[in-house]
Amino acid sequence: MVNLCQAWAEAWMVQHPKVNVAVTGGGSGAGLAALISGTCDLAASSRTMSQKEIALARAHGQEPQEWKVALDGIAVVVHPSNSVRQLTIEQLAHLFSGKIRNWKELGGEHAQVVLLSREVNSGTHVYFKEHVLSAIKDNGPAEFAPEALLLPSSQAIADEAASNSAAVGYYGMGYLNPKNAAVAIAKTPADPYISPTEETVRSGAYPISRPLLFYSRSAPHGAIKAFLDFVMSPEGQEIIRTVDFVPVR
């Protein structure tokens, strides 16, 4: 999400050369903490503010406001020759935590599963762990199987999934390409299987998607309001596509 904010800030500063927008990374928690302590004007977050954080902000005399500025859908991809094209969240959790080791167990070919994951510094890695792997809770927190290959970029996952017929990986849906096949995901076996597209992510039907949010301390005014208006404008929303997220409008 840092890339997205950076792209917005750069485009906006071209139009408003007198205002300087500084973007800093560090994760959603770091941003919200900085907002509450008053060291930034806007916090970008890929999760909603917790009750604790809201209470803390109120204690500081703030009334935090939330904007849904973009959406992110995480696609699960396999090699195009793989016949397994539908998975439930629970199956995904078993797959990535190493309990399902052969594609045969999911109705595919007899081949050992090759897991592709992002490195732990990736927000996508953390999101996948907290929202997909957490579906199984039998003994302690679910972890990625230690055998999972941790690749340094989404592009590396796309490349490996394109060349390895037994691979399964995940990445922000902007990386989807004809050499990878996206798996349709269902929340439970009773729910419909949904493919990741801009429409299904926007409607909330696709199960592994999340809103990207902006928080301000109180009702925005001046340059902050102008920046938010730009983010929500057609031009600002178009920038979202260039960094592989889904516009809200």
Place this chain on the structure above:
Amino acid sequence: MWQRWRERFIEKTIAASGMFSIIVVILIFLFLLKEGLALFRTVPMTDFLGGDRWYPISEPPRFGVLPLILGSCVVTLGAIVLAVPVSIASALFISEIAAGWAKDALKTGIELLAAIPSVVLGFLGMAVLAPWIKYLFQLPTGLTALTGSIILALMAMPTIVSITEDALAAVPRGYREAALALGATRWQMMSRVLLPAARPGILAAVMLGIGRVIGETMAVMMVTGNAAVIPRSVLQPVRTMTATIAAEMGEAVRGSDHYFALFAIGIVLFAISFLLNAAADLFLHQERH
């Protein structure tokens, strides 16, 4: 009078420059220690060095660095096994057999190999070598320790070849002539006289080659798959210490256990490199006497 002052000034400046690198090394080491040892306030040393699970961002986190140390060792050992015979043979050829222009061409070629940026080698490994290894050994994935070893062997070769060649060149001419005069063939002369005479230099070359390989990061991160499991064969993905630091440092929160753990890995790496360099120095020293 003026002359003396000037000379003294220049002398001191040169001495200070000489000291500078040592001071920098000491400062780096102290910084590593300060940041790395902080980990052991919360994580016992045995859990760190002996643990077999690396889950730095889980709740609770696991900082078992054993798979990473073994990963580095397997990749490095593989690279050395592949690089050393080829490098020594190539140094022998360059220094003893190749004549005039061939010698120059080979030397330049090997220096060029050292000039290829490691990312480029990593990219080649990913795009060409990994699919080939996957096909050859019928593996689930081509991103394995062996792939890393082959790429690293290419990186270690220039170091090993040039130092070995220097060591061979330093063997007195009389040794060769005496051996040949006693009726030895050229191969007998090389294998029984030259190589033993140049042994300390060759050992130093190998040590420096290992040092070059164990610290390499980018190419290894691209081709070894980075799975933190204790390696059971070279045809399996592994995660090295260097790749772990490079991949995770960017997002580790300053002052967190994860941040300290990465510095602690740095201490382990530093200690290994230091021992290797000291060993190489010892061998080179032996040669001089």
